[in-house]
Amino acid sequence: MQSSSHGRSSRKRYLLLSIAALILSAAGVISLRIAEAQLPAGRDVVEVCKGCHADYVQSYLAHRHGQAGNVRGPDCQTCHGNAEAHVKAGGGRGVGGVLGFSNKTISADRKAGVCLSCHEGNRHLAFWDAGKHRKNDVSCNNCHTLHGTPGKGSTIALVAPDPLVAPYETTVRQLQYETCTSCHRQIRSQLLRPSHHPIVEGRITCTDCHNPHGALSHAMVKSESVVQLCTSCHAEKRGPFIWGHPPVEENCLTCHNSHGSNHARLLAEKAPNVCQDCHDAAKHPGTVYGGGGGWNTIPPGGTPNTRLIARGCVNCHFHIHGSNAPANRGKYFLR
Numbered sequence: 001m002q003s004s005s006h007g008r009s010s011r012k013r014y015l016l017l018s019i020a021a022l023i024l025s026a027a028g029v030i031s032l033r034i035a036e037a038q039l040p041a042g043r044d045v046v047e048v049c050k051g052c053h054a055d056y057v058q059s060y061l062a063h064r065h066g067q068a069g070n071v072r073g074p075d076c077q078t079c080h081g082n083a084e085a086h087v088k089a090g091g092g093r094g095v096g097g098v099l100g101f102s103n104k105t106i107s108a109d110r111k112a113g114v115c116l117s118c119h120e121g122n123r124h125l126a127f128w129d130a131g132k133h134r135k136n137d138v139s140c141n142n143c144h145t146l147h148g149t150p151g152k153g154s155t156i157a158l159v160a161p162d163p164l165v166a167p168y169e170t171t172v173r174q175l176q177y178e179t180c181t182s183c184h185r186q187i188r189s190q191l192l193r194p195s196h197h198p199i200v201e202g203r204i205t206c207t208d209c210h211n212p213h214g215a216l217s218h219a220m221v222k223s224e225s226v227v228q229l230c231t232s233c234h235a236e237k238r239g240p241f242i243w244g245h246p247p248v249e250e251n252c253l254t255c256h257n258s259h260g261s262n263h264a265r266l267l268a269e270k271a272p273n274v275c276q277d278c279h280d281a282a283k284h285p286g287t288v289y290g291g292g293g294g295w296n297t298i299p300p301g302g303t304p305n306t307r308l309i310a311r312g313c314v315n316c317h318f319h320i321h322g323s324n325a326p327a328n329r330g331k332y333f334l335r
């Protein structure tokens with residue numbers, strides 16, 4: 001909050017008007033004078049607020065909302081409510097019933113209601129009510145800042161907490177994941193695992209996969225199924241293949257993690273375990289070479305089964321997502 005001489009003078013002018021109105025109303029000339037004491041309508045109200053909230057006025061004018069051309073945009077009172085009493089009382093936190101978005105005693109729904117009065121029609125917001133965020137009292141202003149963040153240029157300005165991890169960025173460009181992971185700490189830790197989707201590197205964003213405004217799908221992902229989501233970028237895994245692998249067609253997450261993993265290629269487990277969850281270890285390949293055929297070699301000190309080392313099963317079953325090769329090469333996903 002700042003004050004300027006210009007603001008002080010407009011405040012003085014306003015106070016003088018109020019006093020004048022009071023005197024005149026006592027004299028019985030009410031209606032016309034009271035009207036003069038009202039705050040100016042629409043964007044002109046900015047002049048009154050400026051004296052005490054210069055920085056908020058400046059950031060408002062820089063936002064899409066306050067740009068001159070945006071005639072459908074809100075003014076201060078559209079969002080903060082009628083500020084008549086607030087100004088009359090000389091301002092102050094909790095004074096005059098203005099809606100303060102940082103005020104935790106005001107419900108998230110009421111705050112969101114302000115925004116939805118205009119943005120309800122946006123198709124990205126269609127499932128806001130059903131979304132996990134609304135249901136957990138997260139409101140629009142927990143992600144969006146309406147008054148900007150100094151030094152972090154962004155059209156759709158997101159709340160920018162101090163970076164939580166050593167940033168990989170080489171620019172001051174704000175990365176969206178910083179906003180999301182300020183709450184989603186577990187996801188943040190997944191992003192720092194050796195194998196991860198390149199989100200901290202800024203190549204893809206959380207909202208490439210999720211709709212933060214709500215969706216009916218599992219985990220608010222943008223597609224109806226996981227396979228659809230993943231193959232929207234990894235199209236070569238979509239098939240159809242002459243020889244398809246049923247778990248791939250069913251759900252990529254049977255074998256992969258979505259955010260990050262300690263195993264190469266985002267695998268949920270290391271091969272061969274990831275395969276042997278379904279394929280019986282007692283048959284091929286467990287016993288093909290005879291002997292122990294596992295990590296526990298018989299006799300002790302022998303070599304472990306080659307099918308279990310390095311990329312394990314995928315050394316031979318290379319086209320694990322499906323194959324169009326003829327005969328057994330295709331059928332068994334071999335090289």
Ligand code: HEC
Binds near residue numbers: 039
């Ligand atoms: C006479 C100075 C003054 C004027 C004029 C003024 N305010 Fe304030 N306002 C304040 C002060 C002081 C605070 C408390 C700020 C703080 O504690 O950081 C405040 C707080 C607020 C808050 C937060 C309230 C809360 O409960 O959290 C809002 C919203 C607000 N003002 C909006 C406006 C708007 C909109 C206008 C113009 C119509 C306006 N103010 C005009 C002085 C003023």
Ligand code: HEC
Binds near residue numbers: 057075080100
């Ligand atoms: C689109 C809705 C919207 C408009 C328009 C808007 N504000 Fe805000 N204002 C907010 C939100 C949301 C916050 C919470 C902080 C943030 O988002 O950066 C806020 C914060 C504030 C605060 C700090 C108190 C608090 O609640 O944190 C003041 C003071 C304020 N605004 C004054 C103004 C003034 C003056 C104008 C007009 C020039 C204005 N605002 C226009 C939504 C709006």
Ligand code: HEC
Binds near residue numbers: 075146
């Ligand atoms: C009086 C109506 C109105 C209200 C209230 C309102 N907005 Fe907006 N908002 C607009 C308009 C109009 C635009 C410009 C849309 C366009 O050009 O498509 C806009 C644009 C935006 C944008 C996009 C900015 C950009 O740079 O593209 C965001 C984000 C946004 N509003 C969030 C909010 C949030 C959050 C709130 C509540 C705190 C809010 N709005 C309240 C009318 C409103």
Ligand code: HEC
Binds near residue numbers: 124207
């Ligand atoms: C969990 C964080 C989060 C919440 C909560 C949130 N938003 Fe957003 N919003 C975003 C992100 C991230 C983007 C940018 C999306 C992109 O780049 O695809 C965005 C974009 C927007 C846009 C502009 C682009 C578009 O999709 O049309 C508008 C308008 C908007 N949000 C309004 C709102 C309103 C209104 C609310 C509250 C009802 C809200 N948002 C709540 C994160 C959020």
Ligand code: HEC
Binds near residue numbers: 209221
């Ligand atoms: C490549 C697509 C993709 C990206 C990018 C992505 N997610 Fe996810 N996310 C998913 C999928 C798919 C699930 C469902 C996982 C499941 O059910 O095992 C999920 C689940 C979640 C969940 C709920 C389950 C859990 O693990 O807690 C949260 C919260 C979440 N994601 C947040 C984020 C955040 C925050 C980001 C950005 C840092 C992000 N996601 C980026 C695909 C993605």
Ligand code: HEC
Binds near residue numbers: 133136206212
């Ligand atoms: C202010 C804190 C906050 C911020 C910021 C936030 N979230 Fe959330 N998010 C929550 C809470 C609380 C829940 C519900 C509890 C849970 O599932 O962890 C949730 C749930 C989710 C879920 C659904 C998880 C499920 O199990 O269905 C996804 C996906 C998600 N958030 C993604 C995001 C993305 C993407 C962003 C950034 C654009 C974001 N969140 C920003 C607090 C936040």
Ligand code: HEC
Binds near residue numbers: 204231257258
């Ligand atoms: C928005 C696009 C996008 C979506 C959607 C997407 N990915 Fe990715 N994925 C990428 C990018 C980009 C890379 C990094 C590729 C590179 O570095 O060459 C990647 C890499 C991978 C890798 C290799 C990781 C490594 O360590 O080498 C796997 C496995 C993967 N994704 C699986 C998935 C799965 C499973 C899903 C669905 C939950 C999915 N992807 C959804 C863009 C996407």
Ligand code: HEC
Binds near residue numbers: 230248249320321
């Ligand atoms: C049966 C387990 C399994 C399923 C299900 C699965 N994958 Fe994989 N995926 C693997 C294995 C194993 C690797 C490692 C291959 C290697 O090391 O050469 C891999 C590697 C990848 C890679 C990185 C290497 C490459 O080939 O580009 C991507 C991307 C990928 N998978 C995407 C997907 C997508 C998308 C789906 C769902 C359509 C999916 N995976 C389903 C087991 C699976």
Ligand code: HEC
Binds near residue numbers: 245246275
């Ligand atoms: C979720 C269970 C599941 C997982 C995990 C899984 N598979 Fe499969 N796999 C199947 C099913 C089901 C079939 C089809 C069997 C059939 O058609 O009789 C199959 C078929 C195969 C076939 C062709 C065999 C045939 O008889 O047609 C090979 C080879 C194979 N899988 C290798 C692997 C490898 C290697 C992995 C690990 C990277 C793996 N699978 C992980 C379920 C799984």
Ligand code: HEC
Binds near residue numbers: 275283307308312332
């Ligand atoms: C050294 C190469 C090689 C390795 C390593 C390997 N396989 Fe195979 N696998 C094959 C060949 C070749 C066939 C086809 C056998 C045939 O033609 O009868 C096959 C067949 C299969 C079949 C279908 C027939 C059956 O016996 O059920 C499955 C399932 C299978 N492998 C799973 C696995 C799994 C799981 C692993 C890792 C634990 C693995 N394979 C490791 C070469 C290999």
